[in-house]
Amino acid sequence: MTRILNIALILFAVLTAVAIQGCRTADDPVGPDPGPGDNETVTTVRLTLTNSANPADIRVATWQDVNVDGTPDSATTLTLQQGQTYTGTIKLLDKTRTPEVDQTAEVEEESDAHQFFYDVTGAAQPRITFTKTDADGNAPPLPVGIAYSVTVTAGAAETGSLRVRLCHYDGVPKTAAPITDTDIDITLPVSIAP
Template identity: 35%
Template sequence: MKNIKSKHSIKLLALLFVSSLAFVGCSSDDDDHDDHDHEEELITTVRYTLTNGTDVVTLEFQDLDGEGGADGTYDVSGPLTANTTYVGEIQLLNETENPADNITLEVEDEGDEHEFFYTTSISDITISKDDLDVDGNPVGIETTLVTGDAGAGSLTIELIHEPTKPNDGTSASAGGSTDVEVTFSIEVQ
């Protein structure tokens, strides 16, 4: 009798487990708000291009096998020029697709659900976000970066999904979840 009860319990637990997976995997589209489920995209490449005339500096992170495989690579094409204003544009790609999937377009379309945050350890650099979502809040795909005096440090770029908007301009106050975060070593000459 004990053996039959044990088999019945195992079957019941297996059924409950499968049911819970189905519940977690499915969602209702009958939410009371306009939010939709966030299907996380694979981001293999983050490219931040800063341009002032012919002075172009590109910061690129690339991890073609995704998280958990080989370490990603960081490349900065050169130093920034002191006391200069750059127009910045960020691009997110999934290069496991052929052709590469431009994730930036999705972030732009869902601007009210995303925001980029730029943090630098160099006090003489300011970065402003130049593009807005449908509610008039910053997104940060397009930026203006202004350098001051020469120096060296880091620049961190974070993409937050479903941040609190408006916020104080920092990812710490934004809440939400991090879609991507990369930190580059930069130099101003």
């Protein structure tokens, strides 16, 4: 009798699992919901800068890793004019989904736990300054970096690299300093045109 009861319980458990799995629709997520604060897929990072003195002068640089293998498929050069100031924004996209998903909105929603850092290296480093112009809801407010201004001093043509990091302050207090927990960490070529 005990053996029949054990077999019946096992059969019931298997049929219940099959029934639950069978109720899933194609729209249901597979696996756990990543929830707020977890890293999302970012395949494309786009920086758009508008010349403050000439709004028709728009500069765009894009970094893409559509295969999500850690190696960029493309990284266009951010070319800036010497002696100019730009206003800029950054956009994060997930092109593995159809339609593509704008991940920038999630960073805005969770701005209290995120901050972009823009670091120029190479010969262009002393001539290009990024200043974050948006802030989160912390007290006191801290920069986020989705919106920023860029100042390029006058001088000769130079080249370098721009490292863009999105630091994620999950479980640690957000400060003005970068941390090692990043949602993105990419490098783009940068140049100053005379």
